Amino acid sequence: MQTTSATSTIKTLMILFLVFAALHFAQEFLIPIFVGGLIATILLPVSQWLESKKVPKGIAVFFCILLLLAFIASIFSVLGWQISVLQDDYPTIKEKSITTFTKVQEFIFSHLGISEESQLEMLKSEQPSIGNILQLVGGSLIGILTSFILTVVYIFCILYYRNHIKNFVLRLSKKAMESEVEKVIYNVTQVSQQYLIGLMKMIGLLWIMYSIGFSIIGVKNALFFAVICSFLEIVPFIGNITGTTFTVFVSAAQGGSLTLLVGIVVTYMIVQLIQGWILEPLIVGPQVKINPFSTIIALVIGEMVWGLPGIFLAIPLTAMLKIIFDHIEGLQPYGFLIGEVRDPKEHKSFQGWNNIYNKLVGGKKGDVN
Numbered sequence: 001m002q003t004t005s006a007t008s009t010i011k012t013l014m015i016l017f018l019v020f021a022a023l024h025f026a027q028e029f030l031i032p033i034f035v036g037g038l039i040a041t042i043l044l045p046v047s048q049w050l051e052s053k054k055v056p057k058g059i060a061v062f063f064c065i066l067l068l069l070a071f072i073a074s075i076f077s078v079l080g081w082q083i084s085v086l087q088d089d090y091p092t093i094k095e096k097s098i099t100t101f102t103k104v105q106e107f108i109f110s111h112l113g114i115s116e117e118s119q120l121e122m123l124k125s126e127q128p129s130i131g132n133i134l135q136l137v138g139g140s141l142i143g144i145l146t147s148f149i150l151t152v153v154y155i156f157c158i159l160y161y162r163n164h165i166k167n168f169v170l171r172l173s174k175k176a177m178e179s180e181v182e183k184v185i186y187n188v189t190q191v192s193q194q195y196l197i198g199l200m201k202m203i204g205l206l207w208i209m210y211s212i213g214f215s216i217i218g219v220k221n222a223l224f225f226a227v228i229c230s231f232l233e234i235v236p237f238i239g240n241i242t243g244t245t246f247t248v249f250v251s252a253a254q255g256g257s258l259t260l261l262v263g264i265v266v267t268y269m270i271v272q273l274i275q276g277w278i279l280e281p282l283i284v285g286p287q288v289k290i291n292p293f294s295t296i297i298a299l300v301i302g303e304m305v306w307g308l309p310g311i312f313l314a315i316p317l318t319a320m321l322k323i324i325f326d327h328i329e330g331l332q333p334y335g336f337l338i339g340e341v342r343d344p345k346e347h348k349s350f351q352g353w354n355n356i357y358n359k360l361v362g363g364k365k366g367d368v369n
Contacts, residue, residue, distance in 0.1 A: 036154030041192040061159045185321045195316045206230035217263035244268040293339045
């Protein structure tokens with residue numbers, strides 16, 4: 001009995017290892033498909049609405065692609081505008097950075113006995129040549145452009161052939177299970193939509209809150225830093241801290257006072273408090289909530305398997321896996337393990353916030369099951 005159990009465990013671990021290895025080595029093929037599938041779920045309601053107005057499917061899907069490209073272009077326009085404004089402070093930032101670098105050199109020399117000349121030689125030996133840098137940048141840009149084009153093509157194909165893909169998945173299941181599989185497909189699509197649309201709403205609200213907070217305390221280029229801090233919300237836990245740290249360092253390089261730097265940290269804490277206790281329960285909802293422990297594991301595995309894109313895909317894919325686990329009898333304990341832990345008091349608190357939110361937007365009472 002124990003031997004059989006041990007053999008089964010070893011087989012399971014080997015299968016998991018092979019799955020993660022396959023995901024890693026096939027990342028160039030899989031990442032654009034998964035990203036395209038997630039974005040397609042956001043554009044799906046738009047395409048369905050246009051098709052309901054007697055617009056041909058091909059034209060409706062093409063309009064969705066144009067809408068996506070216009071949205072991406074607007075984001076880059078705002079970032080480009082803010083970066084051009086930040087360039088006006090480049091001389092000050094450069095001067096402060098040189099001063100800070102000199103102080104660091106002096107600290108190393110006084111505490112570690114390494115002369116400034118030795119430090120510079122060590123840095124030069126570690127720096128890649130200009131040719132290598134240009135080669136790396138060129139290769140990265142070509143890879144990003146190729147992946148972007150593939151992703152756009154996949155979005156178009158997934159939207160256009162969505163019914164065909166759905167029927168294919170249904171044909172893979174037994175006749176008696178078709179209704180259950182169709183329910184899983186619907187729930188997975190809804191979870192993906194809810195997560196990504198909720199994430200966009202969250203980014204917008206964080207942008208507004210950071211802009212107001214940074215403007216009140218007097219941060220230079222407040223809008224730019226608000227954009228950085230809000231968009232890094234894509235990476236849970238780590239993103240906001242990284243954005244705030246970047247804001248503190250650049251503000252210090254611009255000559256910001258200690259009061260200003262403390263104000264940035266306080267602003268971050270207030271925004272996080274509002275986000276955690278008010279915005280997340282209302283906007284994201286419990287359907288896509290996974291507990292922090294599972295979130296951290298998902299982010300670590302996502303980064304190990306697919307790098308930076310894996311961090312972006314980790315949370316929605318884990319939420320989808322939870323839906324699938326919840327509908328398969330043998331895997332339901334794993335769905336429970338991934339899911340959010342909620343006590344009765346917190347449940348009532350969320351239900352109260354949800355009812356208030358739905359009254360404001362004129363919707364029905366939310367389901368918190």
